[in-house]
Amino acid sequence: MSTTTPDQALEPAAAATAPPLRTRTFYWSLRRELWENRSIYLAPLITAGVVLLGLLIGVVNVPRHVVVEGTMAIDSSQRAMAVQIPFDAAAAVILVAAMVTGFFYCLGALYGERRDRTILFWKSLPVSDLTTVAAKATVPMVVLPIATYLVIIATHLVLLAASVPIMAANGFPAFLFWQELPLLRTWGVLALVLACLSLWYAPIWGWAFVISGWAKRVTFLWAVGPPLGLVVFEALAFHTHHVNDILHDRIAGGLDHLFATKLDVRGRVTANLDQLDVGRFFSTPGLWIGLIVAAAFFAIVVWQRRYRAPF
């Protein structure tokens, strides 16, 4: 550690120019992340393409008797379900794909620059470690949810445009879509869901960042192995499953806290619109504990990037 005292003379000048400069360096650091990690928007887009293709082929392939039955025989709740399911399924698949993409982005965020030594280039420029880590954390917590949201809306629009004439040709009246598909409300709830999930998943992103900044190799194994090991150890040693419960709640339980009743097995958001309870989500202790843990993880990451030798 240095034994010198900081030169105070330069501090006021630096502070005066700091705010606009910090915003600029943050903006460019974020852009640089997106240049390097195009998967952040390409993965949701490609997933959407595959889902759309599958659904559209599925719609064309609907057996004749099902369509006839669909229009004539089924009651309105079944009909609503038939209309809504493809939209909800598309949203759910894209969401899961985005989260997996986000996890792998985090695992590489600090590991990649160390492995290829480009950290020496990034550190040769006047961008602080805090700004760099903040820009990297913004990717899974802000950019990814927004990209996911836009891709899901685009997917819904394409799905709507394509399926209305196809269904109509099969004798399924177009007005039923408007009746059974509260799209605007779905989109509103979806925005809320993504914002809440972003906060809910913050400790997962933070954990992946810590591993990314620390592991010398095989980041995925280090990120996933120890938690799984703990689950197994606890089950064998104490015959309990607290760790498992915590992990399960963190990975799959975020939405349970946002809706008053548990989502049905298919995770259908549309069917549960009336059950939305934001207050419940924000009064869940797990949310706040998670955010504190995430803040600690990100502080560790800033410290790691500063203190570790650059290779």
Next chain:
Amino acid sequence: MPCIEAKGLRKAYGPTVALDRVDLTVETGRILGLIGPNGAGKTTALNAILGLIPYEGSLKVLGLDPWRQRDALMREVCFIADVAVLPRWIKVSQAIDYVAGVHPRFDRAKAEAFLAKTQIRRASRVRELSKGMVTQLHLALVMAIDAKLLVLDEPTLGLDILYRKSFYDTLLNDYFDHTRTIVVTTHQVEEVQHILTDLMFISRGRIVLDTSMEAFEERYAEVMVLPDQADAARALKPIQERQVFGRSIFLFDSADRAKLAAFGEVRTPNIADLFVAIIGDDQPEAQRAAA
């Protein structure tokens, strides 16, 4: 105010002492060559100067403490590390945009003008460029930054001789003026000899030679001697003797030039030979064999 001032600079990695209480001063407007064998502590010294690693002792760079005031320091300092570390995925145009975005002292026009003289296309990604072109790009970015201190750690490693020569020519002609300071480490010492103003040898974490080039030229002399005069030359206590084509070349430290002239033409030795004379004996045998 000196550009770099270190007193008792020390850095240990566990039991390995990379820098052993080094004192050094680099005045503004100098071009310092920091020369040493692998593992001598060159990169550790540069990393400390650049605020990349914590250290013991006192160190001021441009009046700042590099470890604690790194963000302020990096607005005034530029560096090129020992291998091509530009990210392979980045496009040339993106690299310019990025540096222009984050560096308040970057002159885009200057970088563009330098690149216009090369074969580098704006749409190329770094991975598509040759190693020499990557270095040219890095140099274009760095030279367009109005920095007070430029640190080059093996900047020409792996480049062919044409790129190496043009690298140093460009640096000297288009970049260097007497308000800037450059610190360079390299193994290709003979290529930097003519551009240096100061020379430092570092070995096993200690500075073993610290001289200006003027003093170097006055102090060290080399003379080629015929076999029958070799014993007479040895009597003047050369610091090194080596054989070339049946003749002996003797390297002298602070010898009387008039006496040396009796043996033949007295020349200024090149840095590489002096390096071998001074540092060659300082190295453990195993390390030399490994190098």
